[in-house]
Amino acid sequence: MSKIKRILGKLGVESNYKIDFDILISCLKVILQYNEGYNLDDLMSRDKNLFSFISNLNQSEKDYIENEIDKSTIPIEECQVLVQKKIPTADRKKLAAFFTTDEGTNLMTFLVEAYITKNKKSELIIADPFLGSARTLTATIKKIGTKNIKKIWGIEPYPLSALVSYAALLDVTKGKRELIKVTCGDTFIEMSKRKLIGEPLEADIILTNPPFTRWKNLDTSYRRKISTIIEEFGYSKYITRKEPSLQILCMFLADKILKRDGLLASVLPASTFYTIYGRGYKKLIKNKYHLLSILQSGSQPSFSIDSGFKEIIIVALKSLNKKELTAFTELNGIDIKELAKKIMENAWNIKEKYNNTYLANINKIPSFLDNNWLSLIGNFELKELLIKLFKKGLNNGLIGYWEEILGKDTLIRGIEMYGPDFFFIRNKFWNIIEDANSHVKIKNKETKEILKIDKEYLIKSLRKPSLYNYKISPEVDTYMLSVPTVELDELPNELVEYIKWGKKNNVAEPAIRKHDRFWYSHVYYQVQSKDPFGNVFITDKVDLLFKNRGVFANYSEKILAASKNFYIIKNIKKKEAILLTSWLNSTIFISILIQFSRKISDTWTRFLINDYLEFPLLNIKNITDEIYQEISENLMNIHNQELVPFWDQIGKKFRYDLDLSIIKVLEIKNPENFLEKLYKSLMEYRHSII
Numbered sequence: 001m002s003k004i005k006r007i008l009g010k011l012g013v014e015s016n017y018k019i020d021f022d023i024l025i026s027c028l029k030v031i032l033q034y035n036e037g038y039n040l041d042d043l044m045s046r047d048k049n050l051f052s053f054i055s056n057l058n059q060s061e062k063d064y065i066e067n068e069i070d071k072s073t074i075p076i077e078e079c080q081v082l083v084q085k086k087i088p089t090a091d092r093k094k095l096a097a098f099f100t101t102d103e104g105t106n107l108m109t110f111l112v113e114a115y116i117t118k119n120k121k122s123e124l125i126i127a128d129p130f131l132g133s134a135r136t137l138t139a140t141i142k143k144i145g146t147k148n149i150k151k152i153w154g155i156e157p158y159p160l161s162a163l164v165s166y167a168a169l170l171d172v173t174k175g176k177r178e179l180i181k182v183t184c185g186d187t188f189i190e191m192s193k194r195k196l197i198g199e200p201l202e203a204d205i206i207l208t209n210p211p212f213t214r215w216k217n218l219d220t221s222y223r224r225k226i227s228t229i230i231e232e233f234g235y236s237k238y239i240t241r242k243e244p245s246l247q248i249l250c251m252f253l254a255d256k257i258l259k260r261d262g263l264l265a266s267v268l269p270a271s272t273f274y275t276i277y278g279r280g281y282k283k284l285i286k287n288k289y290h291l292l293s294i295l296q297s298g299s300q301p302s303f304s305i306d307s308g309f310k311e312i313i314i315v316a317l318k319s320l321n322k323k324e325l326t327a328f329t330e331l332n333g334i335d336i337k338e339l340a341k342k343i344m345e346n347a348w349n350i351k352e353k354y355n356n357t358y359l360a361n362i363n364k365i366p367s368f369l370d371n372n373w374l375s376l377i378g379n380f381e382l383k384e385l386l387i388k389l390f391k392k393g394l395n396n397g398l399i400g401y402w403e404e405i406l407g408k409d410t411l412i413r414g415i416e417m418y419g420p421d422f423f424f425i426r427n428k429f430w431n432i433i434e435d436a437n438s439h440v441k442i443k444n445k446e447t448k449e450i451l452k453i454d455k456e457y458l459i460k461s462l463r464k465p466s467l468y469n470y471k472i473s474p475e476v477d478t479y480m481l482s483v484p485t486v487e488l489d490e491l492p493n494e495l496v497e498y499i500k501w502g503k504k505n506n507v508a509e510p511a512i513r514k515h516d517r518f519w520y521s522h523v524y525y526q527v528q529s530k531d532p533f534g535n536v537f538i539t540d541k542v543d544l545l546f547k548n549r550g551v552f553a554n555y556s557e558k559i560l561a562a563s564k565n566f567y568i569i570k571n572i573k574k575k576e577a578i579l580l581t582s583w584l585n586s587t588i589f590i591s592i593l594i595q596f597s598r599k600i601s602d603t604w605t606r607f608l609i610n611d612y613l614e615f616p617l618l619n620i621k622n623i624t625d626e627i628y629q630e631i632s633e634n635l636m637n638i639h640n641q642e643l644v645p646f647w648d649q650i651g652k653k654f655r656y657d658l659d660l661s662i663i664k665v666l667e668i669k670n671p672e673n674f675l676e677k678l679y680k681s682l683m684e685y686r687h688s689i690i
Contacts, residue, residue, distance in 0.1 A: 003061065003064060004018060004021045006061065007021065007024075007057065007061050007064070007065065008020055008021060008024070008160075010053050010056040010057060010061075011024065011053040011159050011160060011163075012053065012159040013158075013159060013160050017086060019082065019086060020086055020160060021068075022072065022074055023074065023079045023082055023083055023086070023160060023164065024065075024160060024163065025065060025068045025069050025071075025072045026072045026073075026074040026075075026076060026079050026167075027076070027079060027160075027163045027164050027166070027167040028040070028043075028065065028069055028163075028167075029069045029070075029072045030076050030167040030168075030170060030171050031043065031163075031166065031167050031170060032069065033175075034170050034171075034174075034175035034177065035177075039066070040054050040057075040062050040065065040066065041054065041062075049183055049184055049185070050162060050163065050166060050182060050183070050184055053159065076164070076167050076168050076171050077138075077168070079133070079164050079167070079168070080099075080133040080134065080135050080138070080164055080165075080168055081099075081133075081135075081305075083133050083158075083160055083161050083164045084099040084132065084133055084161070084305065099132045099133060099135060099209065099304060099305050100132070100135055100136050100209045100267055100303055100304060100305070101297075101300070101302070101303050101304065101305055103297060103299070103300075103303065103331065103336075104136070104209070104267055104297075104303035104304075104313060105135055105136045105139040105140075106139070106336055107265075107295065107313060107331065107336050107339075107340060108136055108139070108140060108207045108265045108313070109139050109140045109142075109143045109144075110143075110336055110337045110339075110340035110341070111263070111265050111315055111340045111343065111344060112126070112140050112143075112144060112205055112207070112263065112265075113143060113144055113340070114340045114341045114343070114344035114345070115205065115263045115344055116144060116148055117341075117344075118344050118345060119261075121148065121204065122147070122148040122150075123148070123150040124148050124149055124150060124204040124205060125149075125150055125151045125152075125153070125202060125203045125204050125205070125259075126140070126141075126149060126151070126152050126203060126204065126205040126206075126207070127152070127153045127154060127201070127203035127205070127206055127207075127257065128154040128206065128207055128208045129154065129155055129187045129191075129201070129206065129208060129210075129250070129253060129254060129257060130154075130155070130156075130187060130208050130209065130210040130211060130250060131154030131155055131156035131161070131162070131165050131182065132156060132161060132165070132209060133156075133161050133164045133165055133168065134154060134156075134164070134165035134166075134168050134169055134182075135168075136207045136208070136209065137152060137154060137165075137169060137207060138168045138169060138171075138172045140207060141169070141172045141173060142172050146173050146176060146179060149179060150179070151179055151180075151181065152169055152173070152179050152180050152181070153180070153181040153182070153183075153201070153203075154169075154181075154182055154183070155182075155183045155184075155185055155186075155187045155190050156182065156183075156184060156185075157184070157185060157186050157187075159184050162182055162183070162184035163184075165182050166180065166182040169182065187250070187253060188225070188226045188229050188230075188249075188253065189225075189229075191229065191233075191253055191256065191257075192229045192232070195232070195233075200256075200257075201257050202257055202258075202259055203257050203258055203259065203262065204258075204259050204261075204262045204263070205262060205263045206254050206257060206258050206262070206263070206264050206265070206266070207265050207266075208250075208254060208265075208266045208267070209266065209267040209303070209304060210246075210247045210250035210251065210254070210266065210267075210268070211246055211247065211250065212245065212246055212247035212250075212268070212269050212309070213246055215243040215244065215245065215246065216243070218246065226249055227244075227249075230249050230252055230253075233252065233253075233256050235249075235252040235255075235256075235284075237280075238252065238280035238281060238283060238284050239280050240276055240277060240278075240279045240280040241276055241277045243277070244277055244280075245269075245271075245272070245275075245277045245278070247268055247269060247272060248272065248277060248278060248280065248281050251266065251268070251281055251284075252281075252284070254266065255284060255288065255318075258318050259318070260318055260319065261317065261318060261319050262317070262318045263315075263316075263317060264289075264314070264315070264316045264317075264318065265313060265314070265315050266313065266314050267303040267304060267311055267312075267313055268311065268312060268313075268314055269309045269310065269311055269312075270296075270309075270310040270311055270312050270374050270599070271309075271310070271598070272312075273294070273312070273372065273373040273374050274371065274372035274373070274374055274375075274598045275598070276610065282370075282373070285316060285362075286322075286362060286363060287320070288318060288320060289316040289317060289318055289319070289320065290316065290317045290319050290320065290321045290324050290346075291314070291315075291316045291326045291362055292315040292316055292317060292326065292327065292343050292344070292346060293313075293314075293315040293326060293327040293328070293329065293343045294312050294313070294314055294315075294326065294327075294328050294329075294373060294374070294376075294377065295312060295313045295314075295315070295329055295330070295331055296312050296329070296330045296331070296374075296377050296378070297311075297330070297331055298330045298331045298332025298333065298334070299331075299332070310599060312374065312377075315343055322361075322363045323361070324346060324361070325346070325359045325360065325361055326359070326360055326361070326362050327342075327343055327357050327358075327359055328357065328358045328359075328360065328373070328376035328377045329356065329357035329358070329377065330356065330377055330378055332356075356378065356380045358376045358377065358380060358383065360376055366390070366391065366394065367401075367614060368390060368401075368596065368614060368615055368616050369387070369596075371596075371610075371611070371614050371615075372596055372597070372598060374599070375595055375596040375597075379594070379595055379681070379684075379685050381677070381680075381681040381684070382591060382594070382595055382678075382681035382682065382684075382685060383595055385591075385674070385677055385678055385681060386588075386591055386592065386595055386596075389588070389666060389668065389674075390616045392666070392667075392668075393616065393619075393666050394616065396667065397619060397622060398618070398619055398622060398665060398666050398667060399616045399617065399618060399619055399666065400616070400617060400619045401613070401614060401615070401616065401617060402612055402613045402614070402615065402617050403613045403614075405617055405619055405620065405621060406569075406572065406576075406617075406620075408613060409571065410569055410570055410571050410572060411567055411568070411569055411570075411609055411612055411613065412530055412531075412532060412567065412568050412570060412609075413530075413540075413564055413566075413567055413568075413609065414461075414462075414532055414537075414561065414562035414563045414564045414565065414566045414567070414568055415461070415480060415523055415526050415527070415530070415532055415561060415562070415563055415564060416526065416564045417523075417563055417564065418508065418510035418511035418514055418522050419502070419507050419508030419509065419510055419511050419522075420463070420563070421507045422481070422502040422507040422508035422511070423480055423481050423508065423511075423522065423523050424461075424463055424478055424479070424480060424481075424563075425440065425442055425453065425458065425478065425479045425480075425481055426442070426477070426478055426479075429444060429445055429446070429505075429507070430442040430443065430444055430445065431443050431445060432477065433450070435477070437455075438454065438455055439452050439453060439454050439455055440452070440453055440455065440458065440479065441453075442498075444501075451494040451495075451497055451498050452494050453481070453494065453495055453498065454492060454495070457481060457482060457483055457495060458479040458480070458481060458482070459479060459480045459482050459523075459527065459561045460476055460478070460479055460558075460560055460561070461476070461478055461479060461480040461560060461561040461562055461563065462474075462476055462478075462537055462554065462560060462561070462562040462563065462566055463478045463563055464563060464565050465539040465541075465565055465566065466548070468537075468551075468554050469548055469549045469550060469551065470549075470550040470551065470642050470643050470644075471550075471551065471554075471639075471640065471641070471642060471643065472551045472553070472554060472555050472581065472585060472635070472638065472639040472640075472643075473554070473555050473556060473557070473639040473640055474554060476556070476560060480523050480561060480563075481498075481520075481523060482521075482523045482524045482527050483495070483499070483520045483521050483523075483524055484521060484524055485518045485521045485524065485525075499520045502520070503519075508520070508522075527561070531570070532561045532562065532568055532570075533559045533560065533561055533568070533570060534559065534560070534562075534568040534569050534570035534571075534572075534577075535555060535556050535557070535558075535559060535560075535569070535572070535574070535577040536553055536554070536555055536556075536568075536569040536572075536577050536580050536581050536584070537553065537554040537555075537556075537560075537562050537566045537567070537568055537569070538552065538553045538554075538566065538567050538569070538584060538607075538612070539552070539565060539566055539567075539607075540565060540566070540567060540606060540607055540608070541565075541604060541605070541606050541607075542593055542597075542604070542605050542607075543604055544593065544594055544599075544604065544605055546590075546645055546646040546647055547645060548645065549645060549646060550642075550643035550644055550645050550646060550649065551585055551643060552584055552585050552589065552590060552593070553580070553581050553584035553585050554581075555577060555578070555581040555635075555639060567607075567609060567612065575620075575628060575632075576620050578628075578631070578632050578635055578636075579618065579620040579623055579628065579631060579632075580618075580620060581635060581639075582631045582632075582634070582635045582658060582661075582662065583617070583618040583620075583662060585635075585658070586658060586659055586662045587650075587655065587659045587675075587678060587679070587682070588659065588662060588663070588678070590646060590682075591678065591681075591682060592615060592616070593605055593607075594682070594685060596615065597611065598611065618662065618665065618666075623665060627661070627664070627665055630661045630664075631658075631661045631662065631665075634654070634657045634658045634661050635658065637654060637657075638654045638658075647686055650679050650682065650683065651679075656675070659675055659678075660672070660675060663675060
């Protein structure tokens, strides 16, 4: 086993698994079969990049490998799957290495076949700049053959995967070595090298699944290096955040490689098309591509094996046509070959409903759709209803955008708690036993100690959304501790005792690490800078199953603060607060959540402040007193009631009355019929996710 470990170490693989060695000799067996008469040293002389490790082997190790080759029994197709599963966890995190599912590779294969058929092209260069084990390229070549192919190339940093890729491509082309070039290296570095020597990499077809990982997971020096390379290639104008996503930078490289009229098919995280960091790439697509389709798997969240990310496949031609349509669809019971042909021919009819495929011109869609391209996939009837409603409302001024109607400064995030069991009172350790006008008395659950805290240091506050899921106007019985930046000897004795307790028991350790001196003023700092007080509170994450939620927005007659789990609507009048609370708890708004929000999984959605600012909003400035009275009455009838979960509200009179009063504001013809269709579409959605 020690010899195997030494050999793998010289390859650059930190492993002592025999399976890794078996993969290695299986690759070498295939490679040598197509290099008749060659031995290991001959391979090194042929490709010093891919086989450089051979020069590090001593003769005994070479003899051992050559002796084991004849014993190899693992087919190369199996090696392509095994190698990705055996990459050590640390390497996988560093490389962000994930490999495409069969569903994804099949789709890409049919897309290439349709592309070649339509364009009658030959002498094509097909590439994967982020090669992995070449499953996508080998599946495609196996299907279309090599008749129209001039060159096949890829770059892969993990040495064993690079060898597997080369062997698999050699096998699928029946040994056509002259067509194949696999480089073991980093694509960013390799691209930069080629730029320096004037030999740019290029391709007619790119099929890829680029690495995606958090920017902070990358080494600082590597981040600087690849940022510099991207800047040198001229893509800085498309970077919208200081911390860009790795896959966005990868797609900039893909753009640099792809020739005019070339085909791009890539697996990407769904978040690419609804987060701020993805806006630059969306702009690049609009500037340089015809986006043919965005596709979502119908059977699983990812197109990558063991990924865990929600992913899509993007299909685009590097040929700008601002009039053409994009197909947004889901691979659910669809003939993939037929769909690929349909996508490539782009023969859509705007009124056509093809297997729940939504067709849109991304250059003309309203901003609430442009913010999240993924919202155009699925729930066809629900989406159509909402888009029709919003377009009409935007045109007649009854619907607008938050920033236009209320102003950007009316929405802020709540207070960051660096130790909730210290800064919140009541908490895990202390109960409130007396709540007087000027103070509260608290009792330690373990020691039974009683302390009095003056209310000048306390702010009544919402703690976490789950406590207020069933009442629009909940009873709030928690406070935040807001202590000014003064020395302890200037504070009341019992408050000082509480602060000392917090430090001794490490319940506010994050705040102590952050501030050191005056750590107990952590909430106070934020209160001074944010002014986090309002009457309406909305959460940042929602389970779209709505199993444990009867309301979305909370309302308070009195001004309150809230934790960071809420967004606070501030600086608005009571009338505006009631109208907003009604809108945010209406079925229309909950439908917005379901259809247009950022889905971080199949059922969870997340809203950022920018989402709220950019979503359609009832124009509360244009509501007459008469309509306000009707909406207010419907809200006040239920605001103190314990409400059942949302789905159980559909069909109930209070839900219908509230929704109808909102629909009437929007001047929809036959509002009762519209509501009936909306409820029906929502129930169909519910059944699809249960």
